[in-house]
Amino acid sequence: MEHSDQTKVAILGAGRGGRALLDLLHQIPSIEIVGIADRDPAAPGLQRAHALHIPVTANVPDLIGNHGVQLIMDVTGNPEMEAYLKAHKPPTADILSGSASRLLWKLIQHESKLEAELLQAEKLAGIGSFAAGIAHDINNPLQLILGLAESLAEERDLAAVHEQALDIVEAVKRTSAICRDLTRYSRRASPHEDVSVSINAKLDEALKIARYASSFHDIEMLKQYQPGAAVKGNPDELLHVFVNLITNAVHAMEQAGGTLTLETRVLGGQVDIRISDTGCGIAPEKIPEIFEPFFTTKAPGKGTGLGLYNVNTIVSKMHGQITVESKVDQGSTFTLTFPHAQPNQEGCL
Amino acid sequence: MSDFKSGFFVGGEACNGRVLVVDDEPDIRKVVKMTLQKAGYDVLEAENGEKAIETINSGENRLMLDVMICDIRMPKVNGAEAIAYFRSNYPHVPLIVLTGFPDTDMATSFLRQGVVDYLVKPVEGEKLRSAVARAMEQRELARL
Numbered sequence: 001m002e003h004s005d006q007t008k009v010a011i012l013g014a015g016r017g018g019r020a021l022l023d024l025l026h027q028i029p030s031i032e033i034v035g036i037a038d039r040d041p042a043a044p045g046l047q048r049a050h051a052l053h054i055p056v057t058a059n060v061p062d063l064i065g066n067h068g069v070q071l072i073m074d075v076t077g078n079p080e081m082e083a084y085l086k087a088h089k090p091p092t093a094d095i096l097s098g099s100a101s102r103l104l105w106k107l108i109q110h111e112s113k114l115e116a117e118l119l120q121a122e123k124l125a126g127i128g129s130f131a132a133g134i135a136h137d138i139n140n141p142l143q144l145i146l147g148l149a150e151s152l153a154e155e156r157d158l159a160a161v162h163e164q165a166l167d168i169v170e171a172v173k174r175t176s177a178i179c180r181d182l183t184r185y186s187r188r189a190s191p192h193e194d195v196s197v198s199i200n201a202k203l204d205e206a207l208k209i210a211r212y213a214s215s216f217h218d219i220e221m222l223k224q225y226q227p228g229a230a231v232k233g234n235p236d237e238l239l240h241v242f243v244n245l246i247t248n249a250v251h252a253m254e255q256a257g258g259t260l261t262l263e264t265r266v267l268g269g270q271v272d273i274r275i276s277d278t279g280c281g282i283a284p285e286k287i288p289e290i291f292e293p294f295f296t297t298k299a300p301g302k303g304t305g306l307g308l309y310n311v312n313t314i315v316s317k318m319h320g321q322i323t324v325e326s327k328v329d330q331g332s333t334f335t336l337t338f339p340h341a342q343p344n345q346e347g348c349l
Numbered sequence: 350m351s352d353f354k355s356g357f358f359v360g361g362e363a364c365n366g367r368v369l370v371v372d373d374e375p376d377i378r379k380v381v382k383m384t385l386q387k388a389g390y391d392v393l394e395a396e397n398g399e400k401a402i403e404t405i406n407s408g409e410n411r412l413m414l415d416v417m418i419c420d421i422r423m424p425k426v427n428g429a430e431a432i433a434y435f436r437s438n439y440p441h442v443p444l445i446v447l448t449g450f451p452d453t454d455m456a457t458s459f460l461r462q463g464v465v466d467y468l469v470k471p472v473e474g475e476k477l478r479s480a481v482a483r484a485m486e487q488r489e490l491a492r493l
């Protein structure tokens with residue numbers, strides 16, 4: 001990954017600002033982060049750096065002096081550091097510090113806020129299409145409950161009463177599960193720290209949500225899950241990614257039906273998550289466009305064109321990769337690759 | 350149970366007529382069946398439009414089926430497709446739509462296609478039975 005035309009950057013300070021910089025800069029191919037320094041070994045940015053295989057040090061003179069650094073980004077907020085850098089930086093290096101680096105930190109925060117807004121907006125726009133699915137899934141158990149209750153009113157056989165009452169309890173539970181799933185999905189992604197998320201459970205949860213959004217008529221489901229597949233990330237965001245990819249797959253098979261395949265695989269420290277359809281496919285020249293914001297081939301109300309854009313944002317934030325293989329009229333496969341995480345006990349977050 | 354208008358016998362029991370319930374939810378079929386059996390109807394089940402078409406085309410059903418109750422949102426041949434098929438191939442069988450999703454446009458279009466009733470789940474047993482009774486009357490008229 002090392003190109004000679006990469007700008008070599010050193011980051012000083014591994015607090016929240018340093019960590020946000022890491023997250024942002026490591027996604028930019030023309031930047032090479034040569035290292036990050038902090039006095040505090042427990043600083044949050046240092047853990048992130050380990051995860052990204054970026055060198056960590058406490059030795060500032062070495063970091064700025066010996067690695068051909070071209071840009072020093074000081075987010076320590078420490079005036080002494082600012083003064084030290086002015087006096088000791090290599091002549092070829094530029095410094096970003098003081099108010100300039102504070103401004104940068106503000107911009108990064110602003111951008112991540114906008115990102116979250118966009119995510120939420122897209123999610124809410126999609127929920128409009130849930131009405132039919134929700135009505136179906138709530139009114140069906142209600143029909144059962146009503147029918148059983150009517151019959152109970154006339155039932156004389158105690159055993160039958162008992163059985164029907166239990167059926168009603170089950171139907172009520174199913175109905176309330178629908179509301180729980182949907183509120184969990186529609187709420188704003190909680191900003192909590194990344195946790196280990198069980199992928200197979202998350203895919204199943206997404207499947208339930210996606211069923212509200214689009215009808216799975218004539219769609220056959222195939223699951224090939226490897227037990228224990230887990231990645232580190234925000235569970236709400238990951239759910240959002242899967243709902244989007246599954247919904248797209250189902251939309252692609254709307255005309256003729258087909259097979260939806262969900263596959264997870266752990267291999268060599270990586271998790272592959274594959275979502276395949278046998279639908280309409282994507283023309284090769286369109287593939288670069290599908291991740292652009294507002295690119296959609298769907299009718300208004302059905303597509304926003306923001307789905308894959310948001311998927312891509314989340315996946316790169318999680319240090320993952322996304323690839324697409326597609327053949328017109330044969331189908332598409334979206335593959336996500338993440339570093340494997342240790343499965344968590346309460347994996348289904 | 351002596352005053353059935355057109356009572357005939359199926360498996361030794363008095364029968365007010367034969368109804369086919371088409372719904373992908375086994376629970377719905379179960380509860381509709383229970384409700385209608387109480388009123389003396391013989392109830393057949395199908396889990397989707399394809400099965401419904403198979404059912405009506407098999408054996409004696411072709412002649413013996415009186416009324417069909419059909420959901421809209423179903424896998425395989427969905428309700429709307431099944432209804433179109435039944436209207437053109439078995440125009441004498443009255444249709445009742447029983448759906449979880451109230452959609453006025455759809456209701457209008459179905460009623461225009463000659464569907465006798467458009468019921469939204471959850472529907473009370475009494476209402477369902479009277480819709481079926483009305484449909485049975487239509488069936489009688491078609492037989493004359």
Ligand SMILES: Nc1ncnc2c1ncn2[C@@H]1O[C@H](COP(=O)(O)OP(=O)(O)O)[C@@H](O)[C@H]1O
Nearest residue numbers: 248249252281290296297303304305306307308
């Ligand atoms: N699985 C797929 N099969 C075929 N086309 C797809 C698939 N996924 C995405 N696309 C194409 O990419 C476009 C953008 O997708 P997306 O960003 O999710 O927005 P939307 O679904 O709202 O249109 C879609 O409109 C569609 O043309």
Ligand SMILES: [Mg+2]
Nearest residue numbers: 244248307308
């Ligand atoms: Mg989409």
